[in-house]
Amino acid sequence: MGSYVDEIMELVQRRSPGEPEFHQAVQEVVESLELVLERHPEYRKAKIVERMVEPERVVMFRVPWIDDQGEIQVNRGFRIEMNSAIGPYKGGLRFHPSVYLGILKFLAFEQVFKNSLTTLPMGGGKGGSDFDPKGKSDMEVMRFCQSFMTELFRHIGPNTDVPAGDIGVGGREIGYLFGQYKRLANEFTGVLTGKGLGWGGSLIRPEATGYGSVYFAAEMLATRGETFEGKTCLVSGSGNVAQYTTEKLLQLGAKVVTLSDSSGYIYDEEGIDREKLDFVMELKNVRRGRIREYAEKYPHAIYTPADPTLDHNPLWNHTADAAFPSATQNEINGKDARHLLDNGVYLVCEGANMPTTPEGVELFIDKGILYAPGKAANAGGVAVSGLEMAQNSMRFNWTRDEVDKRLHTIMKTIHAECVDAASRYGTPGNYVNGANIAGFLKVANAMMDQGVV
Numbered sequence: 001m002g003s004y005v006d007e008i009m010e011l012v013q014r015r016s017p018g019e020p021e022f023h024q025a026v027q028e029v030v031e032s033l034e035l036v037l038e039r040h041p042e043y044r045k046a047k048i049v050e051r052m053v054e055p056e057r058v059v060m061f062r063v064p065w066i067d068d069q070g071e072i073q074v075n076r077g078f079r080i081e082m083n084s085a086i087g088p089y090k091g092g093l094r095f096h097p098s099v100y101l102g103i104l105k106f107l108a109f110e111q112v113f114k115n116s117l118t119t120l121p122m123g124g125g126k127g128g129s130d131f132d133p134k135g136k137s138d139m140e141v142m143r144f145c146q147s148f149m150t151e152l153f154r155h156i157g158p159n160t161d162v163p164a165g166d167i168g169v170g171g172r173e174i175g176y177l178f179g180q181y182k183r184l185a186n187e188f189t190g191v192l193t194g195k196g197l198g199w200g201g202s203l204i205r206p207e208a209t210g211y212g213s214v215y216f217a218a219e220m221l222a223t224r225g226e227t228f229e230g231k232t233c234l235v236s237g238s239g240n241v242a243q244y245t246t247e248k249l250l251q252l253g254a255k256v257v258t259l260s261d262s263s264g265y266i267y268d269e270e271g272i273d274r275e276k277l278d279f280v281m282e283l284k285n286v287r288r289g290r291i292r293e294y295a296e297k298y299p300h301a302i303y304t305p306a307d308p309t310l311d312h313n314p315l316w317n318h319t320a321d322a323a324f325p326s327a328t329q330n331e332i333n334g335k336d337a338r339h340l341l342d343n344g345v346y347l348v349c350e351g352a353n354m355p356t357t358p359e360g361v362e363l364f365i366d367k368g369i370l371y372a373p374g375k376a377a378n379a380g381g382v383a384v385s386g387l388e389m390a391q392n393s394m395r396f397n398w399t400r401d402e403v404d405k406r407l408h409t410i411m412k413t414i415h416a417e418c419v420d421a422a423s424r425y426g427t428p429g430n431y432v433n434g435a436n437i438a439g440f441l442k443v444a445n446a447m448m449d450q451g452v453v
Contacts, residue, residue, distance in 0.1 A: 019102025190392025210244025212380015
């Protein structure tokens with residue numbers, strides 16, 4: 001079977017050269033699927049994996065816009081429509097200078113499995129631009145979003161492809177994108193999720209990824225008869241996911257001691273309490289400031305600026321029980337993973353997409369710690385996006401408690417599916433295999449039913 005994995009990887013690398021993140025995501029999945037393909041040769045005969053690694057459609061376009069100085073700027077826009085076997089394409093838009101085809105293909109591929117795990121009828125997609133909203137005025141962001149949507153609108157729709165937010169795309173950007181879609185399509189439909197509460201958004205959507213990650217982690221702890229009460233946690237990032245991961249951990253009695261952004265990280269040994277978290281939310285969501293200002297406000301906290309020359313991230317080198325990487329891909333390498341293990345961390349739950357390198361993942365699995373891959377642990381965000389779509393279709397809004405209850409149930413179900421699939425295929429406790437196999441089977445069976453399309 002090893003030769004089949006090699007065949008798939010040779011195919012992917014030949015067809016998608018220079019896209020290491022995409023190669024990494026595919027390799028992790030196909031290695032897990034060896035266990036399935038041995039028992040189900042019909043999937044190999046139908047070339048299911050070969051079809052899954054090839055996007056159904058890739059849209060790439062230029063985005064011209066005018067800045068506040070009257071200068072014309074040109075960015076590049078993308079939408080990867082990866083797989084629609086179980087529902088319309090669903091996945092976020094990322095606005096960040098690092099965005100290129102390979103990053104978005106990795107994210108779209110991961111999204112297929114993540115969306116499958118939610119139990120909701122959603123396919124996988126991803127999109128975005130190399131536009132950087134940081135430092136731009138609201139008017140510049142609006143002009144960019146309007147230009148971006150002027151092309152994207154012809155490729156999306158409530159029953160075709162439903163984008164959402166991601167890094168660099170929050171409530172402001174979703175508002176501008178939705179306004180332009182409505183203007184061009186002449187209809188008010190649930191074509192984007194993450195909308196404002198007054199015009200079709202869902203309660204709990206901003207909190208969903210962070211809350212869901214903690215709900216999943218709590219289920220993992222429960223397998224060992226433990227809770228979060230009194231646990232010390234490391235959290236990276238300071239955006240949406242990190243903020244609400246911290247909030248839910250506080251509610252469950254844990255202590256969070258770190259947060260970060262691209263400029264560096266803070267370590268607060270006393271713990272980030274509710275008042276401090278409110279400061280971070282105001283700092284990042286309203287003032288759009290930098291995390292170093294936390295240490296200026298609370299001088300007992302230690303701020304460490306980012307040092308790109310280091311071969312590790314010092315944020316992961318503190319004594320703790322649990323870690324929640326919630327910033328970006330590949331932020332925990334092999335050395336970071338060893339630091340975490342040496343400092344007593346025995347639970348790692350990924351709020352970001354693929355934040356751990358293959359070497360780090362291998363270490364976590366070898367040591368038998370509770371390790372949840374992003375496609376399972378951070379599925380809460382897209383799950384509540386799916387609930388937002390359902391509410392839009394019904395022209396009805398559920399209460400906060402109702403959405404939170406449904407989110408909690410979905411995360412418990414995802415956990416149970418991962419545990420069951422890992423056990424059925426001979427690797428009990430391996431959440432990576434469990435998530436990849438459970439996500440794959442639903443999509444693969446739908447593809448088998450629908451023929452060669």
